[in-house]
Amino acid sequence: MAFPKNFIWGVATSAYQIEGAVNEDGRGRSWWDEFCARPGAIQDKSDGSAACDHYHRYPEDIALMKQLGIKAYRFSVAWPRILPDGTGKIEWRGLDFYNRLVDGLLEAGITPYATLHHWDLPSALAAKGGWQTREIADWYADYSAIVARELGDRVHNWMTLNEPWCIAFLSHEIGEHAPGLHSRKMARQAAHHTLLAHGKSVQAIRASAGSAAKVGIALNFEPMMAVTKSKKDVAAAAQMNPLDQFFGWFATPILHGYYEPAVLEEAGADAPEIKAGDMALAAQKLDFIGANYYTVSRVKAGKAGPEVTKHPTNERTLMDWEVCPDGLYGLLMRLQKETRGQTPIYITENGNSFVDVVSADGRVHDERRVEYLRGHINAVQKAIADGANVGAYFVWSLLDNFEWARGYQQFFGLVKVDYATQKRIIKDSGYFYQKVIAGNGI
């Protein structure tokens, strides 16, 4: 079975991970610039100041995408390039970069998919309370309206936020991402504010980008799966499932307008402040729901109840993530159920990090990444055959890039980047994906 006609095959990146040029054309500081300077924050002590130099090399990167036959490019717009202070004065040179990028993509026959925020919060707004203050929803709406107004004549596909779970929990409770905090309460308050910002951003995009605009969001998921098929492990996973934060704090409110009761109960006194109208604002009708999928979370029956564990035999990636295409299949079928097939599902990120070696022939034979992609694309196909309304698949990522707290020691690209010379080499996985696109399937 081939994929549906007009299935969207794309690749994804984000601004801070690839652009570099952090001090150019009036860009303001982002809290990632500050966080990277903090001792111990980034494993290899690096930062995104040069990254893949995409800010200057974007024509070369567009040409690579064209060569691979890529139909759609999901990139993010850096808020501090457009509004260096987060609000107020527009930096037109920053906007012009995205104008040139979009024009270049269209010329190459590649459809732009813009994400408005992929974590690089302007430092000026972090200083005013960042995701802890309700005001951020209005700041975000204003920023969204500007970008949508300026690019909306050519960009027709928009994502408000990338992975609000990471903005809330990874940044404010787990402390692995900027600003590196450890507060249960702040994480849950931030989660609520990301939903308000999302809701207002959807409205702002629709009001500013024109009637052709399709608007969604890119949520991350890590489905909970029983580690064995035994009755007790399956029951343990079922018991844990209502506590799934990815659905409980994000997908459920966005799709249905309420938080999963179990996550609110678990939050207790750390639950966010919710005002009248907030949940309706969060649940704007969307044109698509984006799902970023990499791995699953395994659950076993422990002595005192369900426990999180590791699968004993399944392959793991360089991120130490289990390879599990079945998890993607299950996620798509669940989203199909939750949306009742009414909202197309886009896989806005999928891919993984493995060690790559340049062989004597000058090529990168990244067989494990090829197999990862093959397995997951097959899982998508199976979900479609079983009725899931999946319209798009974006590989994370076009290029090796700055993997946040892990620095440059992870490699997600279809294209290898030599950071010393900025030379790009298309990996075997890139050529594999080229064939998938050309044949509209495997």
Ligand code: IFM
């Ligand atoms: O690199 C990240 C990306 O920024 C968001 N989704 C997950 C990727 C891999 O960790």
